Amino acid sequence: MFYERFDLSYLLIGAVLVLVVVGHYWLARLWAWAGAIIPLAYLAFVGWLFATGRVSGLLxxxxxxxGLLALVAYWSKARESARKAAERGT
Known part of the structure; x- marks a missing residue:
């Protein structure tokens, strides 16, 4: 059945995807500091993974x-895009 495979992992992945989309909007349109919420939330999630013993190896x-590097690179690229848009006046 479908619901047997639908566990917490799928909900967390969906929540992260929503956070990335909202974070991109914040980065590109509103406030630079708000975009830092996404990597901080990721760090909190990673901390939870370590605290609950779900991280089992070097891999x-x-x-x-x-994942953290990708989020920071994404944040940096979005800030650069917002800066270029501000220079163009749009």
């Missing part, structure tokens, strides 16, 4: 660091 740590 897990590497993938979590890769």
């Amino acid at each position: 897990d740590v590497g993938l979590l660091l890769l």
Whole structure:
């Protein structure tokens, strides 16, 4: 049945996707500091993973660091895009 596979992991992935979309809007349109909420929320999630013992090896740590690097790069790129849009006057 479909609901047997629909667990907390799927809900967390969906929530992260929504946060990324909202974070992009904040970064590109409103406030630069608000875009930092997404990486901070990710760090809180990673902290929860460590606290509950769900991180079991070096590969897990590497993938979590890769995710953080991707979020920081995404934030930086969105800030650059917002700065260019402000220079154009749009």
